[in-house]
Amino acid sequence: MPDWFDHLAARFLVFDGPDGSGKSTQFGRFAASCREAGLEVCEVREPGGTSIGEQIRHVLLDPANHDMDLRCEMLLYMASRAQLVEQTVRPALQRGALVLADRFISSTLAYQGTAGGIERADILEVGRFAIGARWPDLTVIFDVDERVAASRLSPLLDRIEQRGVEFHRRVRAGYLAQAAERPESFLVVDASREVDEVTEEMMEGIGAHVARWTA
Ligand code: TMP
Secondary structure, three states: OOHHHHHHOOOEEEEEOOOOOOHHHHHHHHHHHHHHOOOOEEEEEOOOOOHHHHHHHHHHHOHHHOOOOHHHHHHHHHHHHHHHHHHHHHHHHHOOOEEEEEOOHHHHHHHHHHHOOOOHHHHHHHHHHHHOOOOOOEEEEEEOOHHHHHHHOOOOOOOOHHHOHHHHHHHHHHHHHHHHHOHHHEEEEEOOOOHHHHHHHHHHHHHHHHHHHHO
Protein backbone atom coordinates (compact mmCIF):
# COMPACT_ATOMS: atom_id res chain seq x y z
CA MET A 1 0.00 0.00 0.00
CA PRO A 2 1.54 3.40 -0.93
CA ASP A 3 2.63 5.43 2.14
CA TRP A 4 0.56 8.47 1.09
CA PHE A 5 -2.48 6.66 2.51
CA ASP A 6 -1.22 7.72 5.97
CA HIS A 7 -1.91 11.35 5.06
CA LEU A 8 -5.60 10.78 4.36
CA ALA A 9 -6.72 10.88 8.00
CA ALA A 10 -9.16 13.76 8.69
CA ARG A 11 -9.39 14.54 4.96
CA PHE A 12 -12.52 14.94 2.88
CA LEU A 13 -12.56 13.40 -0.62
CA VAL A 14 -15.45 13.51 -3.09
CA PHE A 15 -16.01 11.12 -6.01
CA ASP A 16 -18.20 12.65 -8.67
CA GLY A 17 -19.12 12.46 -12.33
CA PRO A 18 -22.01 11.99 -14.74
CA ASP A 19 -24.54 9.18 -14.30
CA GLY A 20 -22.97 6.07 -15.82
CA SER A 21 -19.37 7.19 -15.22
CA GLY A 22 -18.59 4.19 -13.01
CA LYS A 23 -17.69 6.43 -10.04
CA SER A 24 -19.48 4.25 -7.50
CA THR A 25 -17.41 1.19 -8.45
CA GLN A 26 -14.20 3.18 -8.06
CA PHE A 27 -15.50 4.67 -4.82
CA GLY A 28 -15.99 1.15 -3.41
CA ARG A 29 -12.51 0.08 -4.48
CA PHE A 30 -10.86 3.16 -3.02
CA ALA A 31 -12.73 2.82 0.28
CA ALA A 32 -11.67 -0.84 0.54
CA SER A 33 -7.99 0.04 -0.08
CA CYS A 34 -8.12 2.75 2.57
CA ARG A 35 -9.58 0.34 5.13
CA GLU A 36 -6.90 -2.23 4.26
CA ALA A 37 -4.33 0.48 4.96
CA GLY A 38 -5.83 0.81 8.46
CA LEU A 39 -7.72 4.08 8.04
CA GLU A 40 -11.08 4.75 9.59
CA VAL A 41 -13.28 5.49 6.57
CA CYS A 42 -16.64 7.25 6.73
CA GLU A 43 -18.52 6.64 3.45
CA VAL A 44 -21.47 8.84 2.54
CA ARG A 45 -23.64 9.23 -0.52
CA GLU A 46 -25.66 12.13 -1.88
CA PRO A 47 -28.47 12.83 -1.97
CA GLY A 48 -29.02 10.84 1.21
CA GLY A 49 -26.54 9.47 3.70
CA THR A 50 -28.76 10.21 6.72
CA SER A 51 -32.29 9.15 7.54
CA ILE A 52 -33.61 12.63 6.68
CA GLY A 53 -31.43 12.77 3.58
CA GLU A 54 -32.71 9.40 2.31
CA GLN A 55 -36.27 10.70 2.58
CA ILE A 56 -35.24 13.79 0.58
CA ARG A 57 -33.52 11.48 -1.94
CA HIS A 58 -36.78 9.65 -2.49
CA VAL A 59 -38.62 12.92 -3.27
CA LEU A 60 -35.84 14.08 -5.61
CA LEU A 61 -35.53 10.92 -7.67
CA ASP A 62 -39.18 9.85 -7.88
CA PRO A 63 -40.22 10.07 -11.58
CA ALA A 64 -43.71 11.08 -10.35
CA ASN A 65 -42.23 14.47 -9.31
CA HIS A 66 -41.54 15.48 -12.92
CA ASP A 67 -42.98 18.97 -12.34
CA MET A 68 -40.52 19.92 -9.57
CA ASP A 69 -39.30 23.50 -9.88
CA LEU A 70 -35.54 23.74 -10.47
CA ARG A 71 -34.99 25.99 -7.43
CA CYS A 72 -36.92 23.57 -5.25
CA GLU A 73 -34.71 20.79 -6.62
CA MET A 74 -31.49 22.67 -5.90
CA LEU A 75 -32.60 23.54 -2.35
CA LEU A 76 -33.57 19.93 -1.62
CA TYR A 77 -30.11 18.70 -2.65
CA MET A 78 -28.62 21.36 -0.39
CA ALA A 79 -30.98 20.49 2.47
CA SER A 80 -29.89 16.86 2.31
CA ARG A 81 -26.26 18.05 2.24
CA ALA A 82 -26.65 20.36 5.25
CA GLN A 83 -28.00 17.46 7.31
CA LEU A 84 -25.22 15.16 6.11
CA VAL A 85 -22.43 17.61 6.93
CA GLU A 86 -23.77 18.38 10.39
CA GLN A 87 -24.74 14.84 11.38
CA THR A 88 -21.99 12.78 9.77
CA VAL A 89 -19.18 14.57 7.89
CA ARG A 90 -18.10 17.11 10.51
CA PRO A 91 -18.03 14.64 13.46
CA ALA A 92 -16.12 12.07 11.36
CA LEU A 93 -13.46 14.61 10.35
CA GLN A 94 -13.18 15.79 13.95
CA ARG A 95 -12.36 12.29 15.17
CA GLY A 96 -9.74 11.89 12.41
CA ALA A 97 -11.61 9.66 9.95
CA LEU A 98 -11.23 9.93 6.20
CA VAL A 99 -14.57 11.02 4.73
CA LEU A 100 -15.38 9.69 1.26
CA ALA A 101 -18.45 11.19 -0.38
CA ASP A 102 -20.18 9.80 -3.46
CA ARG A 103 -21.23 13.20 -4.96
CA PHE A 104 -21.24 16.61 -3.26
CA ILE A 105 -21.63 20.29 -4.20
CA SER A 106 -19.81 19.67 -7.51
CA SER A 107 -22.91 17.68 -8.58
CA THR A 108 -25.22 20.62 -7.90
CA LEU A 109 -22.92 22.95 -9.85
CA ALA A 110 -22.94 20.53 -12.81
CA TYR A 111 -26.61 19.35 -12.81
CA GLN A 112 -28.63 22.29 -11.48
CA GLY A 113 -26.00 24.87 -12.50
CA THR A 114 -24.33 24.33 -15.89
CA ALA A 115 -26.94 21.86 -17.16
CA GLY A 116 -30.02 23.24 -15.41
CA GLY A 117 -29.35 26.97 -15.71
CA ILE A 118 -29.07 28.22 -12.09
CA GLU A 119 -26.30 30.78 -11.65
CA ARG A 120 -23.10 29.39 -10.21
CA ALA A 121 -22.87 32.27 -7.71
CA ASP A 122 -26.34 31.45 -6.35
CA ILE A 123 -25.45 27.79 -5.85
CA LEU A 124 -22.20 28.73 -4.11
CA GLU A 125 -24.00 31.14 -1.81
CA VAL A 126 -26.58 28.54 -0.78
CA GLY A 127 -23.73 26.02 -0.50
CA ARG A 128 -21.81 28.21 1.93
CA PHE A 129 -24.95 28.52 4.04
CA ALA A 130 -25.60 24.76 3.90
CA ILE A 131 -22.12 23.42 4.62
CA GLY A 132 -20.25 26.26 6.31
CA ALA A 133 -16.50 26.15 5.97
CA ARG A 134 -15.99 22.43 5.32
CA TRP A 135 -15.28 22.15 1.59
CA PRO A 136 -13.70 18.98 0.18
CA ASP A 137 -9.91 18.67 0.09
CA LEU A 138 -10.14 16.94 -3.29
CA THR A 139 -12.93 16.19 -5.78
CA VAL A 140 -12.22 13.34 -8.20
CA ILE A 141 -14.23 13.59 -11.43
CA PHE A 142 -14.83 10.40 -13.41
CA ASP A 143 -15.13 11.70 -16.93
CA VAL A 144 -17.07 9.94 -19.71
CA ASP A 145 -18.87 11.34 -22.68
CA GLU A 146 -22.65 11.23 -22.64
CA ARG A 147 -22.90 8.32 -25.09
CA VAL A 148 -20.61 5.97 -23.16
CA ALA A 149 -22.43 7.02 -19.98
CA ALA A 150 -25.88 6.34 -21.47
CA SER A 151 -24.79 2.88 -22.63
CA ARG A 152 -23.88 1.98 -19.02
CA LEU A 153 -27.16 3.00 -17.40
CA SER A 154 -29.87 0.51 -16.49
CA PRO A 155 -33.06 0.81 -18.59
CA LEU A 156 -34.95 1.86 -15.43
CA LEU A 157 -33.93 5.52 -15.26
CA ASP A 158 -34.64 7.82 -12.29
CA ARG A 159 -36.04 11.37 -12.68
CA ILE A 160 -32.63 12.98 -13.29
CA GLU A 161 -31.27 10.21 -15.52
CA GLN A 162 -34.34 10.54 -17.78
CA ARG A 163 -33.27 13.99 -18.98
CA GLY A 164 -31.49 12.79 -22.10
CA VAL A 165 -28.20 13.06 -23.91
CA GLU A 166 -28.10 16.84 -24.41
CA PHE A 167 -28.66 17.49 -20.67
CA HIS A 168 -25.92 15.02 -19.80
CA ARG A 169 -23.54 16.59 -22.29
CA ARG A 170 -23.94 19.84 -20.36
CA VAL A 171 -23.48 18.01 -17.04
CA ARG A 172 -20.15 16.73 -18.26
CA ALA A 173 -19.12 20.19 -19.43
CA GLY A 174 -20.08 21.51 -15.98
CA TYR A 175 -17.72 19.11 -14.25
CA LEU A 176 -14.84 19.81 -16.62
CA ALA A 177 -15.28 23.57 -16.16
CA GLN A 178 -15.03 23.23 -12.36
CA ALA A 179 -11.87 21.13 -12.69
CA ALA A 180 -10.29 23.59 -15.14
CA GLU A 181 -11.02 26.48 -12.81
CA ARG A 182 -9.59 24.89 -9.63
CA PRO A 183 -7.03 22.27 -10.71
CA GLU A 184 -5.48 22.25 -7.21
CA SER A 185 -8.74 20.82 -5.75
CA PHE A 186 -9.85 18.60 -8.64
CA LEU A 187 -8.60 15.46 -10.37
CA VAL A 188 -10.12 14.35 -13.69
CA VAL A 189 -9.87 10.62 -14.44
CA ASP A 190 -10.67 9.20 -17.89
CA ALA A 191 -13.45 6.78 -16.95
CA SER A 192 -14.19 5.55 -20.48
CA ARG A 193 -11.54 2.84 -20.20
CA GLU A 194 -11.52 -0.60 -18.63
CA VAL A 195 -12.29 -0.60 -14.89
CA ASP A 196 -8.80 -1.65 -13.67
CA GLU A 197 -7.13 1.02 -15.81
CA VAL A 198 -9.44 3.62 -14.31
CA THR A 199 -8.51 2.45 -10.80
CA GLU A 200 -4.81 2.74 -11.64
CA GLU A 201 -5.15 6.29 -12.98
CA MET A 202 -7.29 7.27 -9.98
CA MET A 203 -4.71 5.95 -7.48
CA GLU A 204 -1.83 7.71 -9.21
CA GLY A 205 -3.77 10.96 -9.45
CA ILE A 206 -4.91 10.97 -5.82
CA GLY A 207 -1.36 10.10 -4.72
CA ALA A 208 0.00 13.09 -6.66
CA HIS A 209 -2.48 15.44 -4.94
CA VAL A 210 -1.68 14.05 -1.49
CA ALA A 211 2.05 14.52 -2.18
CA ARG A 212 1.34 18.21 -2.85
CA TRP A 213 -0.55 18.60 0.45
CA THR A 214 2.39 17.23 2.36
CA ALA A 215 5.26 18.86 0.40
P1 TMP B 1 -26.60 8.84 -7.77
O1 TMP B 1 -27.29 8.09 -8.87
O2 TMP B 1 -25.14 8.99 -7.97
O3 TMP B 1 -26.97 8.39 -6.41
O4 TMP B 1 -27.15 10.37 -7.88
C1 TMP B 1 -28.49 10.65 -7.89
C2 TMP B 1 -28.88 11.62 -8.99
O5 TMP B 1 -28.98 12.94 -8.45
C3 TMP B 1 -27.94 11.72 -10.16
O6 TMP B 1 -28.71 11.69 -11.35
C4 TMP B 1 -27.29 13.06 -10.02
C5 TMP B 1 -28.31 13.86 -9.32
N1 TMP B 1 -27.79 14.95 -8.47
C6 TMP B 1 -28.06 16.27 -8.83
O7 TMP B 1 -28.72 16.51 -9.85
N2 TMP B 1 -27.61 17.28 -8.01
C7 TMP B 1 -26.91 17.05 -6.85
O8 TMP B 1 -26.52 17.98 -6.15
C8 TMP B 1 -26.64 15.66 -6.50
C9 TMP B 1 -25.88 15.34 -5.24
C10 TMP B 1 -27.08 14.65 -7.34
